[in-house]
Amino acid sequence: MVYVQNKLGQPLMPTENHRKVRLLLKHGLAVVVGRTPFTIRLTTKSKAYVQPIILGVDAGSKTIGLSASTEQKELFAAEVMPRNDVVNNLATRRECRRARRNRKTRYRKPRFQNRVHSKQKGWLAPSVEVKIQEHITAICRICRLLPVGKVVVETGEFDLQLLKAVADGKPVPQGEDYQKGEMYGHYNVRQYVLHRDGYTCQCCGHKNGKLHVHHKESRKVGGNAPDNLVTLCEVCHKKFHKGLITDLKLKKRSRVSTRDAAFMGIMRKTLLERLHKELNIPVAETKGYVTKCTRETMFKLPKSRTNDAFAIAQGKHGFGINSVVFLPQTNRLYQVKPVRHHNRQLHKATILKGGTRKSNQVPKYVKGFRLFDKVSYHGQECFIWGRRSMGSFLLKLLDGTKVKDGVSYKKLKLLERSSNYLVA
Ligand SMILES: [Zn+2]
Ligand SMILES: [Zn+2]
Known part of the structure; x- marks a missing residue:
């Protein structure tokens, strides 16, 4: 195509x-x-001959499925892997800043009243924001490729209360309790956890004395959700972190993370709002069960992100087919991966003799190649994943499989310059 x-x-x-x-x-x-x-x-003027095209979008936190088709056939299919490194990157930044506060650096005026929440309405966590942006960018890019007339988005709705109840093996909260949630009426998470554990150490059963709230998984990984927290007395807590207590119960959280489900819930409304604002073509919304029904009864296709997207475009809110038909699909599935090109750390931590600060990154171009350029190595298409100033490179495929490390620049042929969205 x-x-x-x-x-x-x-x-x-x-x-x-x-x-x-x-x-x-x-x-x-x-x-x-x-x-x-x-x-x-x-390069010359041409007559525009356009058939109606609908783009189906299977929104997701780990993979986004995209498929554009006419009533006769599929024209384009792609899978986008959104960035999942933002949480870690921000943690790194936080640590860099924390360390810098204790170093002697140039004077900066004190800053205040600079919290994002108070400045911007509708603020979302950066990890959520970036994923919404990537959905929109991917859709806009396809609209530049094909004369898309309509976009249909499937957004999942997850019942967090139900998910939690099933994971805990408890009955699903009914009526008023459903809206209130487990932490209703408590001042903060810490207080809730202490109350839940009956103000007793969960290791030795001690009641009196100072009580701590311990993170099973580190705060960075596991967050501050109540199921990641447990009450311990001061003595047990100290012992645990010294490695004297090795109770598995205190290391593993009781429930798997509902992060992806929570993400979809937060994202749904904002994504649709922004799509309505940014695209000047109609945007419709559809539900997972509609898609599943179309995919299974009309097309008899196996489950995959792009098959779902194809069914979204053909289904009730798209072309609305209502009979079993065979529509040819594209044989080429594009993989798209958004990347960032830089490290947070600009300089090496130790200053060289003579007071020169050594850059933490090699120059942007090494022997004419830069990070994430698409190159051909022995006839195989791969990406530059790492570079050394001597002129040797680490090559990987888009899914992360290593092709070879330490390849000389002489053996590479440039195919495409890198961009923020790698396509393979
Ligand atoms: Zn204890
Ligand atoms: Zn602890």
């Missing part, structure tokens, strides 16, 4: 007539504007 733009860069219908594309390029009637997916731009 070759994607086509008109003279002004607006998308036209794609073509599978590769011979025609070759001739157009040969005679200078078109130029190549993108390698993956292969996109050409016509």
Whole structure:
């Protein structure tokens, strides 16, 4: 499939007539504007012939499924892997700043009243914000590739109360209790945890004395959810962190993290709001069970992110097919991975003799290659995942499989310059 733009860069219908594309390029009637997916731009005026295209989006926290199709066939399918490193990156930043506060650095004016919550309305955690942005960017990019007429988004709705109750093996809260949640009426999480544990040490059963609230998983990994916290007396807590108590109960949280489910709940409303604002084509919403029904009864397709997206586009809120049909799907599944190019740490911690600070990163270009460039190595397409100033590189595929480390620049051929969204 070759994607086509008109003279002004607006998308036209794609073509599978590769011979025609070759001739157009040969005679200078078109130029190549993108390698993956292969996109050409016509250099002369052309008549726009557009069929209705609907883009189906299976929103998600770990993988986003995207599929654009007409009523006859699928034109484009892709899987986007959103960034999941933001939480860790922010933790690193926090640690860098914490360390810097005790160092002698240049004077900075004191700052105050600078908390995001008080400044911006509708603030979301950076890890959520980045994922919403990636959904929108991915959709916008496809709208530049194909003349999409409508976007249908499937957003999952998770019943957190139900999930928690099932995981704990407790009855599902009913009526008023359902809305209140487990922590209702408590001043804060710490107080709730102490109350839940009956103000007794969960290790030795001691009641009197100073009580601590211990994080089973570190606060960075496990967070401040009540199921990650447990009451311990001062003595037991000290012993535990010295390694004298090795109770597995105090190390493993009782319930698996509901982070992804919680994320979908937070994201849903904002994503749809922003899509309505940023796209000037209709945006519709659909539900998981509608998609599942379309995929299984109409197409008889196995579950996958892109098959779901395909069913979303064809289903009730898209083209609305209502009979069993066979529609050809694309044989090319694009993988998209958003990346960042920089480290938080700019300089090496130890200053060299003579007071020069050594950069923590090698120069942007090493022998003409930069990080995340797509290169060909022995005929295989891979990405530069690491570079050394001497001119040797670490090569990986998009899913993280290592191709080879320490490859000389002489053996590489540049295919595509890196960008914020890697496509393979
Ligand atoms: Zn104790
Ligand atoms: Zn602790």
